[in-house]
Amino acid sequence: MxxxxxxxxxxxxxxxxxxxxxxxxxxxxxxxxxxxxxxxxxxxxxxxxxxxxxxxxxxxxxxxxxxxxxxxxxxxxxxxxxxxxVAFVHQELSLMENMTVGENIMLGQEPLTGRRLISQRALHREAERILAEIGYHVPVERIVSELTPAQKQMTEIAKAWAGKPxxxxxxxxxxxxxxxxxxxxxxxxxxxxxxxxxxxxxxxxxxxxxxxxxxxxxxxxxxxxxxxxxxxxxxxxxxxxxxxxxxxNTYPARCKALSADLLLELRDVSLGRELSHISMAVPRGSVIGVGGLEGQGQYELARALFGIRPFTAGEVLVAGQPARIRSPRSAMRHGIAYVPDDRKLEGLVLPLSVGENISMLVLKQLCARGLLNRRKTEACALEGMESLRIRAHSHRQPVASLSGGNQQKIVFTKWLQFKPKLLVLHEPTRGIDVQSKLEIYELIRSLTAQGLSVLIFTSDMLELIGLSDRIYVLYEGAVSGQLCGEDATEEKIMQLSAGLGNAAGGGEVPHV
Amino acid sequence: MFKGSLRKHLWQAMPAFAILAAMIAFASVFSEKFATYANIKNVISQSSTLAIAAIGQTFVLLQGGIDLSVGSTISLSTVILAQVSSVPGVGIPLALITAVLAGALVGLINGLGVVRFRIPPMIITLSTGSLVKGIALLIQPKPGGNISVTLLDILTAKAGVLNTSSLMALALYALAFLTLHYTRYGRQVYAVGNDALHARQSGVAADRVVVTTYMVSGMVAAVAGMVLAMRVFSGDPLIGDNYSMDSVAAAVVGGVSLIGGSGSVLGALAGALVLGMINNMMNMLKVFAYYQYIIKGAILVLALLVFRIKRRARTTC
Missing domain, CATH: 3.40.50.300 (P-loop containing nucleotide triphosphate hydrolases)
Incomplete structure (x- = not known):
């Protein structure tokens, strides 16, 4: 050896x-x-x-x-x-959405029968064998578009491994x-x-x-x-x-006492079969974390809060008043901003420039007599770039040419222009560099110091523990427990994530 | 019974078959003439041209393109048959080969325009469509010409309700189904329609796949033209015009995605029959020709709406 x-x-x-x-x-x-x-x-x-x-x-x-x-x-x-x-498994997944897991894994090396036709049976059996080698089970006949991100990632790896690299x-x-x-x-x-x-x-x-x-x-x-x-x-x-x-010090200091003044309260909200009876409270000026394993309803909850697919039951209170959030527009009227997990697809308009992306939500303020005022727009863009230290040659540069960290900062800047009261962050640091990560952590803290509330959905355990004042853990579309930021440990969160709520000992912390 | 993504593709074709069944039931109840031997034979023979053209269109749609030159190629094919097939001796084979080669050439130009010169499919195929129509008009400005009677006898020979044309259509569907779902080439067509860049990275010669689908579409359109020429017993430089859009409509009603990568050619068959049925029913109900266009358009919009709603329901739930 x-x-x-x-x-x-x-x-x-x-x-x-x-x-x-x-x-x-x-x-x-x-x-x-x-x-x-x-x-x-x-x-x-x-x-x-x-x-x-x-x-x-x-x-x-x-x-x-x-x-x-x-x-x-x-x-x-x-x-x-x-x-x-030499096989390269890219971060941008290269799977064919309309094909099955097996067909993707075996693409280009489909087993043929004597008549040179593809044997679907042999193909899926072979794909199953490759997945078994990796030690991860994905149903081989499932269509890729129905998979969770984790399953897609594993399929991608299996596809690379199928070529015997x-x-x-x-x-x-x-x-x-x-x-x-x-x-x-x-x-x-x-x-x-x-x-x-x-x-x-x-x-x-x-x-x-x-x-x-x-x-x-x-x-x-x-x-x-x-x-x-x-x-x-x-x-x-x-x-x-x-x-x-x-x-x-990777994580900035957290705020000590949670305010009794709730900016957002969820009472028993549900969404179809995906979310059931979730209650949460987000005090003013706090960072509330939502954790759990992948695909336990985080995606649905974050998007329901922003009105993309609204809750089907339960009550949402914003600043103590019942709020009907039926669409992103109505969410924005209540001061809610959403930084999505897929910044390239949902957070940015990639071919547009840095400036155009930053000013997207405040175009009304930048208009004079119904026409966009160039000077105001530029000022807005430059100010945004300055305040978040976005590293770009110019505000005219297309965002597609920037690194992930800088792109994510642009999404943040865009929403901050709009002066939200609640910032819903979905995997805010996924795939970005350490430096930008730290800057985003500091930004989150300085925003909460100004009275903004932050609800952060993350699968990064350290980030969840390091940032949150309170942590809710989701399991199968319901809250399996909550922890105070101070006494949260990886073990406790893992136990709650696995649905072992009572064993965790964290149990129910009374609402503030 | 069917394994893998084929099940999904066939599932997408189901609404078209359901609509077809509903229409047959409706027509049988409301019209005594519908369920007659003569009429069923008529529907099938009328639908054959569109059904065949829809095969080629499906190939192109599946890889993410669109072919709007199908109609002109059909017209050209009828004209070639009318001009060449009755030449004594070599006429028939010469006419058939010329027509298919002409279709292949149109497809080659379309394909190369798309992959070499990066012209959007809709633009390049509309352009070649216009070009081909011009050529057809030059060759034979008016409907007419001489179609070989021998060829007519062959292509209209009957076997029950089916004639040679409809049997040919069925054979082509079987071949297309096998090619698209059970060969590596077919898998590549779907892969390119899903994501051309990543298909390329998986070793698919995407450009070649795109070009060949256009060539298939051109050649199949030529065959559709032959079938049409037999039915009207003449060549006509404008007769195919409607088939460009109708073949897209047949495929899309049949569940083939307009953005590529999903759907089955069997759906296109159902879609073509649905469109044929609509024509037939309106003729039997003696709907005035201009209204027929309006009604046909409305039914299509409705069918597509059903699909949109269905798809949205799938993605959000």
Missing amino acids: QTNQNEVILAGCGLCKQFSGNPVLTGVSIACRRGNVLALVGENGAGKSTLMNILSGGLMPDDGRLEMDGEEIVFSSPHAAKARG RVMILDEPTSSLNKTESDQLFRFVRRIRDEGVSVVLITHRLEEIPLACDDVMVLKDGEMTAHERVDRITRDEIICRMVGREIT
Whole structure:
């Protein structure tokens, strides 16, 4: 095993890449070794995706070369790389929504019968076998559009694994997975490592690194700033190499006492079969967290609060007054803002500019005599960019060209222009870099200090515990328990998430 | 019985079959003439052209395009048959081959326009449609021409209520069904319609798939033109005009998604029969021709509404 460990399957030497004059990768070398798991970390925009795209045939390097098994190689396309055994599981899932899980996994390698027709039976049996190897059960005949994000992620991984890759690159595979599912995935990663596969794992969750990885490589601004064995580097050191400064306290201090003045109260609200009898209270100036496993009704609850699919029963009170929230417009009239989990699809208009996105909700104020006033619009955009430290060349830049962290800050800015009273955040830091994460945490606190209330739905356990003044845990569409921010622990939350409400001991905390 | 996504695709075709059944029941009750042998034969033979054209349209729709040149290709095909088929000796095979090749060529131009020059399908196929119509008019400005009687005898030979044309339609449907649902090519057509970029990354030659669907559509339209020429026993440079939109309507009523990637060609068959039934019923009820357009349009809008509502119910619940 020791001798195998050093065998390099795929290597990139001195890779450089520029996009329209901006260097995104300068002289980075990387080696994917047999039977080794390499963690690749760095802020968004540090060049991780670019590096991985070069390794997997999605991009051509401007300078430097690739070697496979010691020989120079050029990948003309992702498919060419795949054919040589390099599989890249993207964060943007590439599944065919109208096909079944099995058909997706086996796409391009469908088993044929003697008459060259596809054998659907053999296909689904084979797909089932591949999923079993990963150790995660997804019904193979289910249509993909009906899957949960976690199931889609696992299907995506199975699809890559079906090609029997020698190098497997996973881009933030755990961002849509809960703890159990992540553990399952890491077990799979360790097993294929022992079988000799080389794995590269891109992640923003640093606590995951020791669970599955052998080496860590840190990128910052297109350069490698660290490459160490996992046991020789601490989490703080990694963060330090990523952002170039020491971060001592990740989460800002929480506010001590919850106000008795409730901004939002839910009394026994239900939504079809998905949500049943949920009661919650959001005091003014507090951060209320909602946790639980993936798909326990968080999505439905967040969207019902914003009127996208309204509650079917129960009472919603805003500032003590009964409120009928039947649509996003009516939610906004009550001062509710919603930062959705899928910023690219729902939070932003990607082809439009930074400025156009920021000013989207306040166009009325920016008008003079029925026409948009350019000076006012620009002022609004610049002020928004300034206040949240959005890193963009200009407010005319299309948001599609920005990194995830900056995009998310634009969604925040857009809603803050509108001066909401309640901010409903759905996975606000999913897939964004550490620096932006911290800035968003600080922003949330400074907003609550100004009297705004925040309701945050997150699957990031540390974020949930670190930010929330009170935590509600959802299980199968109902509240399985609530915890005070101070005494919340991962274990207690996990127990509530698994529906073991009473065993958690957290039980019912009386309403404030 | 059916495994995998085929079940979903067929399920999407179910409303069309239900509408068809309801229409048959309605017509049988309200008109004595409907359930007669002669009329059923008539409906089937009238629907054959559209049913065949809808096959090609389905291929194109499934990969995410649309083919609005189908109608002109049908017209051209009737004209070629009228001009060439009665040439003594080689006339019949020459006419058939020329027509199919012409259809394939139109499809090739459409396909290359879409993948090479990135012209939106609707624009390029409307343009080639106009071009082909012009050519058909140049070849034969007026309805008429000579269609080989031998060919007529072959294509109108009867087997019960079915004639050669409708048997041909059925055979084409069987072939299309097998191709789309049980071959790798078919799987690729659906994959491209779902997400062309990711299909490409999965190793699908997406451009080739797109071009071939347009070629299939062109060739199938040529066959539809032959069937139509037999039925009216002449070539007509404008006769196919309605089939561009009607073939889209047949497919969509049959549950084929307008944005690609889902639906089954069997749905298109049901859709074509529904449209044929509407025509037939209105003729039997002696509805004035202009009203027929209005009623047909209204029924289509209604059918599409039913689909929208159904789909919305599925996505939100």
